[in-house]
Amino acid sequence: xxxxxxxxxxxxxxxxxxxxxxxxxxxxxxxxxxxxxxxxxxxxxxxxxxxxxxxxxxxxxxxxxxxxxxxxxxxxxxxxxxxxxxxxxxxxxxxxxxxxxxxxxxxxxxxxxxxxxxxxxxxxxxxxxxxxxxxxxxxxxxxxxxxxxxxxxxxxxxxxxxxxxxxxxxxxxxxxxxxxxxxxxxxxxxxxxxxxxxxxxxxxxxxxxxxxxxxxxxxxxxxxxxxxxxxxxxxxxxxxxxxxxxxxxxxxxxxxxxxxxxxxxxxxxxxxxxxxxxxxxxxxxxxxxxxxxxxxxxxxxxxxxxxxxxxxxxxxxxxxxxxxxxxxxxxxxxxxxxxxxxxxxxxxxxxxxxxxxxxxxxxxxxxxxxxxxxxxxxxxxxxxxxxxxxxxxxxxxxxxxxxxxxxxxxxxxxxxxxxxxxxxxxxxxxxxxxxxxxxxxxxxxxxxxxxxxxxxxxxxxxxxxxxxxxxxxxxxxxxxxxxxxxxxxxxxxxxxxxxxxxxxxxxxxxxxxxxxxxxxxxxxxxxxxxxxxxxxxxxxxxxxxxxxxxxxxxxxxxxxxxxxxxxxxxxxxxxxxxxxxxxx
Amino acid sequence: xxxxxxxxxxxxxxxxxxxxxxxxxxxxxxxxxxxxxxxxxxxxxxxxxxxxxxxxxxxxxxxxxxxxxxxxxxxxxxxxxxxxxxxxxxxxxxxxxxxxxxxxxxxxxxxxxxxxxxxxxxxxxxxxxxxxxxxxxxxxxxxxxxxxxxxxxxxxxxxxxxxxxxxxxxxxxxxxxxxxxxxxxxx
Numbered sequence: 097x098x099x100x101x102x103x104x105x106x107x108x109x110x111x112x113x114x115x116x117x118x119x120x121x122x123x124x125x126x127x128x129x130x131x132x133x134x135x136x137x138x139x140x141x142x143x144x145x146x147x148x149x150x151x152x153x154x155x156x157x158x159x160x161x162x163x164x165x166x167x168x169x170x171x172x173x174x175x176x177x178x179x180x181x182x183x184x185x186x187x188x189x190x191x192x193x194x195x196x197x198x199x200x201x202x203x204x205x206x207x208x209x210x211x212x213x214x215x216x217x218x219x220x221x222x223x224x225x226x227x228x229x230x231x232x233x234x235x236x237x238x239x240x241x242x243x244x245x246x247x248x249x250x251x252x253x254x255x256x257x258x259x260x261x262x263x264x265x266x267x268x269x270x271x272x273x274x275x276x277x278x279x280x281x282x283x284x285x286x287x288x289x290x291x292x293x294x295x296x297x298x299x300x301x302x303x304x305x306x307x308x309x310x311x312x313x314x315x316x317x318x319x320x321x322x323x324x325x326x327x328x329x330x331x332x333x334x335x336x337x338x339x340x341x342x343x344x345x346x347x348x349x350x351x352x353x354x355x356x357x358x359x360x361x362x363x364x365x366x367x368x369x370x371x372x373x374x375x376x377x378x379x380x381x382x383x384x385x386x387x388x389x390x391x392x393x394x395x396x397x398x399x400x401x402x403x404x405x406x407x408x409x410x411x412x413x414x415x416x417x418x419x420x421x422x423x424x425x426x427x428x429x430x431x432x433x434x435x436x437x438x439x440x441x442x443x444x445x446x447x448x449x450x451x452x453x454x455x456x457x458x459x460x461x462x463x464x465x466x467x468x469x470x471x472x473x474x475x476x477x478x479x480x481x482x483x484x485x486x487x488x489x490x491x492x493x494x495x496x497x498x499x500x501x502x503x504x505x506x507x508x509x510x511x512x513x514x515x516x517x518x519x520x521x522x523x524x525x526x527x528x529x530x531x532x533x534x535x536x537x538x539x540x541x542x543x544x545x546x547x548x549x550x551x552x553x554x555x556x557x558x559x560x561x562x563x564x565x566x567x568x569x570x571x572x573x574x575x576x577x578x579x580x581x582x583x584x585x586x587x588x589x590x591x592x593x594x595x596x597x598x599x600x601x602x603x604x605x606x607x608x609x610x611x612x613x614x615x616x617x618x619x620x621x622x623x624x625x626x627x628x629x630x631x632x633x634x635x636x637x638x639x640x641x642x643x644x645x646x647x648x649x650x651x652x653x654x655x656x657x658x659x660x661x662x663x664x665x666x667x668x669x670x671x672x673x674x675x676x677x678x679x680x
Numbered sequence: 681x682x683x684x685x686x687x688x689x690x691x692x693x694x695x696x697x698x699x700x701x702x703x704x705x706x707x708x709x710x711x712x713x714x715x716x717x718x719x720x721x722x723x724x725x726x727x728x729x730x731x732x733x734x735x736x737x738x739x740x741x742x743x744x745x746x747x748x749x750x751x752x753x754x755x756x757x758x759x760x761x762x763x764x765x766x767x768x769x770x771x772x773x774x775x776x777x778x779x780x781x782x783x784x785x786x787x788x789x790x791x792x793x794x795x796x797x798x799x800x801x802x803x804x805x806x807x808x809x810x811x812x813x814x815x816x817x818x819x820x821x822x823x824x825x826x827x828x829x830x831x832x833x834x835x836x837x838x839x840x841x842x843x844x845x846x847x848x849x850x851x852x853x854x855x856x857x858x859x860x861x862x863x864x865x866x867x
Binding site for chain 2: 216217220221224225226228245250279280403404405407408409412
């Protein structure tokens, strides 16, 4: 049913029709007509952030924790350019977002008008697709198409640039059902021949490993269920990228932990020595592969990915399967079961014995301290004291992020929100706000470093305004820890600009925002302080003063293969004894 | 006290792998894409090549079906086989790109390019340029007492050859359209 309405009204109507309940945004001259419509309705909640980058990260947090697309509304020019980091972050981590930007009126485009920027030009390489709508009659269809493109195939951010005169003008509204979505329909079913090849490989593999990624989570909860079934039925070990944590439960008996540059020793060794690698929804990122020509040299590699460009991009695979993880796993299970559910049990149990040997190294061991809080200890206590809660974790980027991935356990998908591909410092605080909006009664913790946290600290104002009880758990080492670590290990201990002088008093900062501030520097007080944080009904900034010079281990130095991992001081001795391959 | 005994100049000083993993032979491929004729589609394709460091040897684009707003974009590119595969996959990801055909591997194909050559000269050189144009089946589309503009259609190799011959005869300006290509046969 076609209806006449203004472009601004269409925006709000289309969002409602798409089932949107929350929009993160910031008003400005070129979006005032849309904000006027937002004012006159109650179905969609608008969250006023403090900076447009925060709006996009908050929408990412919302999207990752719900599986629904996140929606952002910002103005032209600086509003759009401030959104660019968030768009790029979402593109690299395949997060569905619909970002609406205002634009100067169509007759002013190209005149360098006030707050004019070539938004579609600037965001072309950092969106999955974008549109400049010049005609109100096209607006509704474009909005519906945007949701389709953002959520179909490999998800990603899309942007619609809407000139102010298009918002004011009248046009015909079409509903999602009657809109012509177009021809964008990536295939979801994998080739049965390739799936059968993989089933056959599973039957004979002696040293198999599942290597899973964010694609499993993006595919939906059902895909995680199918993965769990497949892992249990085959008995194969499983590791995951940073992005895929939670798809398989950390308490599962086949779980090896995260792999990659700061992944677990056993996971990386299994990747290096396996004879069958089954990549499910991961993309052979350089943080995962280490040195390419020494990456898992003896294995047959299968790769399930919905994006054909991920296949053979950096690593040549033997069994490529283009399709949605959920659909492919369903077919794989069916084919493998119908062929008699066979695995090479004897060899696989020998493989497990080898893996147990690697696990016995305890690569996450660290030198404990009674005097200072070790960051690893802080996260172990955080895990212990919060694991029973309905808990969501976001992070900033750096050492704390890697420690969080190592020491926190995730039992379910959508519980872990971190900037993986782009590594965006300043992601965690706004993301925690987006998560808390979607899950008002859950415990949402941003594990942060003080340097990252300061990058978007203005969003504490948003948390206060909407009474979002987000917990900012800051591991404060007064350093850019990961930069400092690289400088120590690789640049002759010349600590060029990697420590912060003049840090704020975080407790006073919390109080200035009207939040609660907690400071803790004694391991003996840590548990009580964490409980105080959890039990406070409102936003908390927790300033956890940790050991300043702790390095994050294990670590695969860049340009090294998986079996040349560095282990922490505590376990190095054992590592040499057990495997001569470990580089000291 | 670095636990890493890394030699100077080694790639391990970088957060990235600095070696080229694809040090193989370079191939030349002609790709044809059917795209929506909408604003920015060419920018998307060019941005992809520029952003990911692929080569464009030539690129032509024009609307081929007004009703359905479809354009055909023909791009000649070079790269290792792995890079060519990646280019095709990346083109396929662009939302308004509907089909990507690799005419170089899909079977026999014809490639043609149109060019205009301005040749200035008098006397024997002028006569010689005319004679050679005849051999190449080039047409004269403009002439003055001391110049010709030749129009020539053919494969890029034929046009290269013509260009080489015209140079000593007073070639002053060239305009080439880039390659348009179709697969041979009824399919």
